[in-house]
Amino acid sequence: MSATGIGAPVRRKEDFRFITGQGQYTDDVTRPGETRAVFVRSPHAHANIKSIDVSAAKTMPGVIDVLTGAQLATDKIGNLICGWMIHSKDGSPMKMAAHPALAATKVNCVGDAVAVVIAETVAQGKDAAEKVKVDYEVLPAVVDPAKAQAKDAPQIHPDIANNTIYQWHLGEKKDVDAAFAAAKHVTKLDIVNNRLVPNAMEPRAALADYDAGTDNLTLWNTSQNPHVARLVISAFIGMAPEHKLRVIAPDVGGGFGSKIFIYPEEVVCLWASRKVKRPVKWTSDRSEAFLTDAHGRDHVTHAELALDANGKILALRAKTIANLGAYMSTFSSSVPTYLYATLLSGQYNIPSIYCEVDAVYTNTAPVDAYRGAGRPEATFVVERLVEVAARQMGIDPADLRRRNFITAFPHQTPVIMAYDGGDYNASLKKAMEMADVKGFAKRKRDAARNGKLRGLGYSTYIEACGIAPSQAVGSLGAGVGLWESAEVRVNPTGSVEVLTGSHAHGQGHETTFAQLVSERLGIPIENVSIVHGDTDKVQFGMGTYGSRSGAVGMSAIVKALDKIEIKAKKVAAFMLEAAEGDIEFKDGKFTVAGTDKSAAFGDVALNAYIAHKFTGAELEPGLKETSFYDPTNFTFPAGCHICELDVDIETGKVDIVNWTAVDDFGTIINPMIVEGQVHGGIAQGVGQALMEGAYYDANGQLVTGSMMDYTMPRAHDLPSFHVGLTETKSPSNPLGMKGCGEAGAIASPAAVINAITDAIGTENIAMPATASAVWTALQKLQAPKAA
Amino acid sequence: MYNFTFHRPTTVRQAAGLLARNPDGKLLAGGHSLLPVMKQRLAQPSAIVDLSLVEGLSGVELKGRSVSIGAMTRHADVANSQVLKDVMPGLASVPGSIGDPQVRNRGTIGGSIANNDPNADYPAACLGLGATIITNKRRIAADDFFTGMFSTALEEGEIIVRVSFPVAKKAAYEKFKHPASGFALVGVFVSKRGPDIRVAVTGAGSNGVFRVTSFEEALKKRFAAKSIEGMTIPATGMNSDIHASPEYRAHLVAVLARRALAKANA
Numbered sequence A: 001m002s003a004t005g006i007g008a009p010v011r012r013k014e015d016f017r018f019i020t021g022q023g024q025y026t027d028d029v030t031r032p033g034e035t036r037a038v039f040v041r042s043p044h045a046h047a048n049i050k051s052i053d054v055s056a057a058k059t060m061p062g063v064i065d066v067l068t069g070a071q072l073a074t075d076k077i078g079n080l081i082c083g084w085m086i087h088s089k090d091g092s093p094m095k096m097a098a099h100p101a102l103a104a105t106k107v108n109c110v111g112d113a114v115a116v117v118i119a120e121t122v123a124q125g126k127d128a129a130e131k132v133k134v135d136y137e138v139l140p141a142v143v144d145p146a147k148a149q150a151k152d153a154p155q156i157h158p159d160i161a162n163n164t165i166y167q168w169h170l171g172e173k174k175d176v177d178a179a180f181a182a183a184k185h186v187t188k189l190d191i192v193n194n195r196l197v198p199n200a201m202e203p204r205a206a207l208a209d210y211d212a213g214t215d216n217l218t219l220w221n222t223s224q225n226p227h228v229a230r231l232v233i234s235a236f237i238g239m240a241p242e243h244k245l246r247v248i249a250p251d252v253g254g255g256f257g258s259k260i261f262i263y264p265e266e267v268v269c270l271w272a273s274r275k276v277k278r279p280v281k282w283t284s285d286r287s288e289a290f291l292t293d294a295h296g297r298d299h300v301t302h303a304e305l306a307l308d309a310n311g312k313i314l315a316l317r318a319k320t321i322a323n324l325g326a327y328m329s330t331f332s333s334s335v336p337t338y339l340y341a342t343l344l345s346g347q348y349n350i351p352s353i354y355c356e357v358d359a360v361y362t363n364t365a366p367v368d369a370y371r372g373a374g375r376p377e378a379t380f381v382v383e384r385l386v387e388v389a390a391r392q393m394g395i396d397p398a399d400l401r402r403r404n405f406i407t408a409f410p411h412q413t414p415v416i417m418a419y420d421g422g423d424y425n426a427s428l429k430k431a432m433e434m435a436d437v438k439g440f441a442k443r444k445r446d447a448a449r450n451g452k453l454r455g456l457g458y459s460t461y462i463e464a465c466g467i468a469p470s471q472a473v474g475s476l477g478a479g480v481g482l483w484e485s486a487e488v489r490v491n492p493t494g495s496v497e498v499l500t501g502s503h504a505h506g507q508g509h510e511t512t513f514a515q516l517v518s519e520r521l522g523i524p525i526e527n528v529s530i531v532h533g534d535t536d537k538v539q540f541g542m543g544t545y546g547s548r549s550g551a552v553g554m555s556a557i558v559k560a561l562d563k564i565e566i567k568a569k570k571v572a573a574f575m576l577e578a579a580e581g582d583i584e585f586k587d588g589k590f591t592v593a594g595t596d597k598s599a600a601f602g603d604v605a606l607n608a609y610i611a612h613k614f615t616g617a618e619l620e621p622g623l624k625e626t627s628f629y630d631p632t633n634f635t636f637p638a639g640c641h642i643c644e645l646d647v648d649i650e651t652g653k654v655d656i657v658n659w660t661a662v663d664d665f666g667t668i669i670n671p672m673i674v675e676g677q678v679h680g681g682i683a684q685g686v687g688q689a690l691m692e693g694a695y696y697d698a699n700g701q702l703v704t705g706s707m708m709d710y711t712m713p714r715a716h717d718l719p720s721f722h723v724g725l726t727e728t729k730s731p732s733n734p735l736g737m738k739g740c741g742e743a744g745a746i747a748s749p750a751a752v753i754n755a756i757t758d759a760i761g762t763e764n765i766a767m768p769a770t771a772s773a774v775w776t777a778l779q780k781l782q783a784p785k786a787a
Numbered sequence B: 001m002y003n004f005t006f007h008r009p010t011t012v013r014q015a016a017g018l019l020a021r022n023p024d025g026k027l028l029a030g031g032h033s034l035l036p037v038m039k040q041r042l043a044q045p046s047a048i049v050d051l052s053l054v055e056g057l058s059g060v061e062l063k064g065r066s067v068s069i070g071a072m073t074r075h076a077d078v079a080n081s082q083v084l085k086d087v088m089p090g091l092a093s094v095p096g097s098i099g100d101p102q103v104r105n106r107g108t109i110g111g112s113i114a115n116n117d118p119n120a121d122y123p124a125a126c127l128g129l130g131a132t133i134i135t136n137k138r139r140i141a142a143d144d145f146f147t148g149m150f151s152t153a154l155e156e157g158e159i160i161v162r163v164s165f166p167v168a169k170k171a172a173y174e175k176f177k178h179p180a181s182g183f184a185l186v187g188v189f190v191s192k193r194g195p196d197i198r199v200a201v202t203g204a205g206s207n208g209v210f211r212v213t214s215f216e217e218a219l220k221k222r223f224a225a226k227s228i229e230g231m232t233i234p235a236t237g238m239n240s241d242i243h244a245s246p247e248y249r250a251h252l253v254a255v256l257a258r259r260a261l262a263k264a265n266a
């Protein structure tokens, strides 16, 4: 292994600019004559708009224009769309309600934009926004997914009965029912997967610039996938033809899924820029972010597990109601279906599985993919069921897991996924050793002496990453293919630019991708730069989410590098006057087999461009190759997390005292970055389990609308993590990578709740398990005394 | 934020004059309570009177049997004051538990007390020690100063100059942090100074900081956790929100009082 190649813990190249405040984020970009957009937002969760009067606002100082949804409709700006078609059990297509970028006749959640002020400054825009008079007829609201389908629930969208978007299912109900009828033991759980607010450090922003001379539009925005944004904004919203729209996602400060989607604000900025013929910028403040960023999770589930007398799992069934909020966000339909139910087999050999999912509208912010997207919800269902079943049957939870682990691959689950490899026993064993499970009983006794209830919880999770074979996702309803592209440009001096369709917003691609190139071409990592996030530079790409940039994005780079090597060998053959087949490439040097004749990579690059050694008839000059890589399968990262914690009997406060994570991510490019991804993921998962929860009151007001009420995990809430790895290579991509971005967030909530319930002796605790919630659960148990 | 005029007086008298001329003007100390509400456009003062250049408003001093803390003394400076740590570490621990380093390096005791946030920490210390709040006009006993959520005995234009805390032999603060904001979900300050025993609670009450007289009575026999073992306070009058029920807050008052007593006696 070279010091900068695959497997080396190279320091992140991008961090210097980030930690010295020199990153260039969307809000840092300024254009001459820039104006600012300030949105007028609905204070009501559900209301008819009787009238909007912008006349007073228009006369305010610094105001250039005030635009409304009516004008948007006149200008034939299309609605926002959800790009993944889901069909209900009865074959009917999902019911996608109209989602205009500015509401014209009705608002459906607090924060719905009804008008936009374009002003010289933000302050002037805000002053004017207060003068926009909107006459609302307030309607009753529904926020709870479990109540959205009730007969007396307010109907949110015309023609969409019972607020039901689809009633989908997966699996064979007949087989499952038969297995349950024959089962010796059935475990049943009611589970709420709490709604989360993503809270990326950088709030969303958009800057649109219309060039009247060329009729071109440029959009800088906080996007995880600028090409997809361009495609949707031109093909569906009709803003401009694709070749007249350039989307640039510069440095982006965190996404966690929330920046995958196409949002109203960027559409409005583009439209407004064309109207006022000046650049228009909008930067969300934190309050707007809480209200308008797509939220995550929000499932209500009843789940059951059937087992035989020996603790062998026979079947699993689940019924989930998924809250998609007021409108269907860009990929929202796929999250509680194909990203969720397909993972309900966990690491286990489960002969039959049946899952029903109803997706509903409510008067809340849209819900879409958030770190893990569907897979954390699935893992929570499976890992809670397994843990509770073990306790109920008096079987050690680790043992019950072992009895049911899949050990032979490939393994076809009853829910679409075909697992291609893994070693679940290995990660469980290693994690149990690292966590010193053997010494737990003693530690529990010691803790009890200090008034603490100690608990230990497992989560042996699996996820499907590297999304995904285009044909497969197409057959499941995806509106796009999920390949990735790469272009490798070797310069005449031998330095290299890699253009990738992946997008980095914290993941460290500028380092890991460069490590791959450094290793393959034998050149220093400083000689490689990674270019991403600009539709004018990168030909096309699908972006970064679903832990796909390594498994799919880097595979595309590998394919392009393969082509570079082939072409470079041809050049070297001319230079060294040898047959192409005799040229070998190793450690940055081309040699003629069996001789000492060689040419360095840089010389070959130069010769490719000066083209003095071959004629145009013999070889095209230049050294630049492109590849589009479509994966052959999902990848299946898996592992075991063990959480050990103390519950303060008097206050209910939970303190995590030890965290062990053993993950199988396949090939690791940079272990330091991987460890960082695991840390961040666990922090978010622990946040979900112990702290985070978005609450709307019955009127649809977001009670947790700021950091004063929405609890984000802080460094001091978390212990030092013990992170380990096992490795089985993914057979589905050339590098054998599986992906690591979401694992922590997927694995950890179940580990925490399994540990708390182990400590307090009741399964009856919902997330977030705040001190107050745990104390209340303990009271219901009539104050157990520490042993 | 709306527009306002900005003034920087150098004496308390000038500041008072500016407030008199600008009836809806506001004093600015650390700005960590005032600026957020202005930024959210929830407050619209026409004038800001910044106290940062007024001389003689900061510092921690031992004056006989009491500690005097200037209104503009930053939380961090109180927390790190050696004088205070020597005579009453229990009081020094209060500002140390406030917010994060940014907040502690800007926020002031005068601002905190004038603001009287129902979850703020200093009000518990003031009431729990029987402090005296000294303004440009008069001296106000802590027992009379805190009059309810975000309300105090301060009159229009009255400026806190310093706060005087009697040195108690035993004093301690126990705080259970609000999970999101880090303010006190419940905070209990206990002290014993001769026969004067005080148990003051912040965060829990729907009417702001209050004393628990039943605990104080019980502690007269012996100032120790044992003396209030098993005692509770009623949940009526406690705050209720998504973070904690009234019952939980009432329960925490008793738990934290016992823990504070143990700390005070340690």
Ligand SMILES: Cc1cc2nc3c(=O)[nH]c(=O)nc-3n(C[C@H](O)[C@H](O)[C@H](O)COP(=O)(O)OP(=O)(O)OC[C@H]3O[C@@H](n4cnc5c(N)ncnc54)[C@H](O)[C@@H]3O)c2cc1C
Pocket (backbone or CB within 6 Å): B026, B027, B028, B029, B030, B031, B032, B033, B034, B035, B036, B051, B071, B072, B097, B098, B099, B100, B103, B106, B107, B108, B109, B110, B111, B112, B113, B114, B115, B117, B119, B120, B121, B122, B154, B158, B159, B160, B161, B181, B182, B183, B184
């Ligand atoms: C993120 C964050 C976390 C925080 N966490 C905590 C916490 O854990 N515990 C806690 O107790 N507090 C906390 N605070 C509040 C913090 O302590 C504030 O600094 C304090 O409450 C107000 O002090 P200030 O000096 O900033 O006052 P300012 O914000 O400047 O003023 C507050 C009010 O007091 C008035 N005022 C200021 N000085 C005087 C004076 N001398 N005389 C009369 N009136 C005056 C002002 O006019 C204003 O109305 C937090 C604040 C933030 C932003």
